[in-house]
Amino acid sequence: xxxxxxxxxxxxxxxxxxxxxxxxxxxxxxxxxxxxxxxxxxxxxxxxxxxxxxxxxxxxxxxxxxxxxxxxxxxxxxxxxxxxxxxxxxxxxxxxxxxxxxxxxxxxxxxxxxxxxxxxxxxxxxxxxxxxxxxxxxxxxxxxxxxxxxxxxxxxxxxxxxxxxxxxxxxxxxxxxxxxxxxxxxxxxxxxxxxxxxxxxxxxxxxxxxxxxxxxxxxxxxxxxxxxxxxxxxxxxxxxxxxxxxxxxxxxxxxxxxxxxxxxxxxxxxxxxxxxxxxxxxxxxxxxxxxxxxxxxxxxxxxxxx
Amino acid sequence: xxxxxxxxxxxxxxxxxxxxxxxxxxxxxxxxxxxxxxxxxxxxxxxxxxxxxxxxxxxxxxxxxxxxxxxxxxxxxxxxxxxxxxxxxxxxxxxxxxxxxxxxxxxxxxxxxxxxxxxxxxxxxxxxxxxxxxxxxxxxxxxxxxxxxxxxxxxxxxxxxxxxxxxxxxxxxxxxxxxxxxxxxxxxxxxxxxxxxxxxxxxxxxxxxxxxxxxxxxxxxxxxxxxxxxxxxxxxxxxxxxxxxxxxxxxxxxxxxxxxxxxxxxxxxxxxxxxxxxxxxxxxxxxxxxxxxxxxxxxxxxxxxx
Numbered sequence: 247x248x249x250x251x252x253x254x255x256x257x258x259x260x261x262x263x264x265x266x267x268x269x270x271x272x273x274x275x276x277x278x279x280x281x282x283x284x285x286x287x288x289x290x291x292x293x294x295x296x297x298x299x300x301x302x303x304x305x306x307x308x309x310x311x312x313x314x315x316x317x318x319x320x321x322x323x324x325x326x327x328x329x330x331x332x333x334x335x336x337x338x339x340x341x342x343x344x345x346x347x348x349x350x351x352x353x354x355x356x357x358x359x360x361x362x363x364x365x366x367x368x369x370x371x372x373x374x375x376x377x378x379x380x381x382x383x384x385x386x387x388x389x390x391x392x393x394x395x396x397x398x399x400x401x402x403x404x405x406x407x408x409x410x411x412x413x414x415x416x417x418x419x420x421x422x423x424x425x426x427x428x429x430x431x432x433x434x435x436x437x438x439x440x441x442x443x444x445x446x447x448x449x450x451x452x453x454x455x456x457x458x459x460x461x462x463x464x465x466x467x468x469x470x471x472x473x474x475x476x477x478x479x480x481x482x483x484x485x486x487x488x489x490x491x492x493x494x495x496x497x498x499x500x501x502x503x504x505x506x507x508x509x510x511x512x513x514x515x516x517x518x519x520x521x522x523x524x525x526x527x528x529x530x531x532x533x534x535x536x537x538x539x540x541x542x543x544x545x546x547x548x549x550x551x552x
Numbered sequence: 553x554x555x556x557x558x559x560x561x562x563x564x565x566x567x568x569x570x571x572x573x574x575x576x577x578x579x580x581x582x583x584x585x586x587x588x589x590x591x592x593x594x595x596x597x598x599x600x601x602x603x604x605x606x607x608x609x610x611x612x613x614x615x616x617x618x619x620x621x622x623x624x625x626x627x628x629x630x631x632x633x634x635x636x637x638x639x640x641x642x643x644x645x646x647x648x649x650x651x652x653x654x655x656x657x658x659x660x661x662x663x664x665x666x667x668x669x670x671x672x673x674x675x676x677x678x679x680x681x682x683x684x685x686x687x688x689x690x691x692x693x694x695x696x697x698x699x700x701x702x703x704x705x706x707x708x709x710x711x712x713x714x715x716x717x718x719x720x721x722x723x724x725x726x727x728x729x730x731x732x733x734x735x736x737x738x739x740x741x742x743x744x745x746x747x748x749x750x751x752x753x754x755x756x757x758x759x760x761x762x763x764x765x766x767x768x769x770x771x772x773x774x775x776x777x778x779x780x781x782x783x784x785x786x787x788x789x790x791x792x793x794x795x796x797x798x799x800x801x802x803x804x805x806x807x808x809x810x811x812x813x814x815x816x817x818x819x820x821x822x823x824x825x826x827x828x829x830x831x832x833x834x835x836x837x838x839x840x841x842x843x844x845x846x847x848x849x850x851x852x853x854x855x856x857x858x
Contacts, residue, residue, distance in 0.1 A: 268578075295846065296846055506831070519826075522825030525817055540599065540602055
């Protein structure tokens with residue numbers, strides 16, 4: 247588990263990863279802070295990153311770079327399907343993935359299933375995109391546990407996006423085989439799941455473990471990468487999982503061009519390039535950790551529940 | 553210019569970028585510190601990153617991730633040439649690029665031209681690879697100013713690698729048109745220059761400015777990216793410049809397979825995938841900064857010489 251401790255000292259918000267590195271952002275102001283039934287929700291303003299959302303003192307998104315994660319988690323799968331009509335987003339209460347899904351005119355229905363309604367309400371107040379995304383006629387917001395939701399729906403979605411926090415606390419179940427099996431059952435024929443699967447560099451062991459869980463529920467698991475400067479290590483892995491569709495099977499070039507015209511990260515060339523993994527990441531996906539000699543020093547004395 | 557301030561408080565080494573973000577590494581020990589005629593040279597030991605080299609308190613390399621930068625700066629150009637025989641490395645006193653160049657049996661001569669001999673001597677003492685790389689029969693170490701060196705050599709090298717520090721102090725001249733013109737003249741027909749060109753995310757304006765300078769000396773400038781977790785923003789741009797050769801013109805598949813077998817980052821699929829730039833990076837290369845609204849707040853009051 248990623249032991250990530252953070253905090254705000256009135257000037258710098260600091261996030262610590264693995265007890266070994268820290269990323270800190272200079273904040274101009276703390277705009278909002280509350281404790282929901284699930285977590286501490288904070289919104290800051292900063293010059294370099296714009297507004298920033300943290301949950302339990304873990305960096306979730308900044309106005310400067312949120313587009314990377316959201317565009318890549320959404321457009322890569324949607325452009326690899328001929329006519330995706332229905333999408334389920336698990337988590338993603340900030341509305342970023344929702345905003346990107348709604349750019350696809352072919353999508354007729356998007357369900358956002360977020361555990362913590364307060365995340366959505368706070369984001370609606372402090373960020374520019376959630377209000378219109380939540381109000382879209384195609385959007386249904388459901389504030390309940392995603393694990394329960396997928397169990398109750400069968401063959402209902404062309405794409406399920408798991409936009410979760412790290413695998414700690416309430417989110418642990420979103421990284422386990424049982425959940426992935428429910429997601430598979432929840433997909434229509436030809437359906438795909440994408441999910442965030444942590445840092446291939448900082449959390450190589452974790453990426454391997456997550457991919458094993460996914461691989462026990464789906465026949466096809468591929469990983470692709472996106473460069474997210476505000477996440478630990480600056481590079482993040484995303485999973486493509488399906489029992490019927492490989493990432494390169496289909497690509498809607500025309501729609502990709504249209505979508506890319508309003509993107510800040512995604513462009514058609516990344517549709518395959520993002521799957522060309524560096525050696526260390528490819529190995530991490532299959533459970534081999536090239537950083538073992540370093541990681542073992544850091545993790546050996548740690549509580550496995552950290 | 554990247555105003556980067558760092559420091560070691562006895563436990564954490566901290567590097568500040570643009571006055572807006574900080575990256576810090578927990579160190580177990582400061583193994584070495586000296587002031588050469590050119591800069592402060594420090595070597596630390598850490599659990600998560602292994603040994604770490606900093607110059608003037610700026611992160612240069614760690615044992616954990618140095619392979620990314622060195623493999624990508626070296627193998628991408630060398631594998632795009634049929635029979636590269638001679639290589640010049642400007643800077644690169646740590647021997648990392650040299651080590652990677654020497655993996656190519658076709659290379660008969662490698663000149664390492666490093667301004668500060670103390671960097672090489674210190675690295676030789678604290679890192680595993682420099683001693684054998686410096687001692688290789690094909691290696692010539694020259695400790696002098698790279699700007700002067702390239703002026704004195706014409707049509708001598710198939711590849712020139714500019715492995716410099718950031719464009720501050722003694723390194724400023726390594727980012728200017730006059731230097732790039734000397735490099736061009738220093739290349740044999742079909743020759744290529746690769747160079748580190750800063751962060752597309754943290755320093756979009758600077759990347760655009762550097763590429764303009766390179767483009768005034770070479771007819772072909774392309775940028776490619778590598779994910780380097782210990783550099784600001786976690787993603788670094790590298791330039792390919794040539795007056796005769798495009799990145800995709802030639803690829804030695806057989807040699808690429810052999811080289812990749814001993815790599816931790818480079819694999820043949822990255823030869824083209826690394827050039828598939830995210831939109832913001834592509835725009836930065838051509839001088840358009842998608843982060844202008846954030847950067848302007850941070851840079852507007854800063855001394856341009858910072």
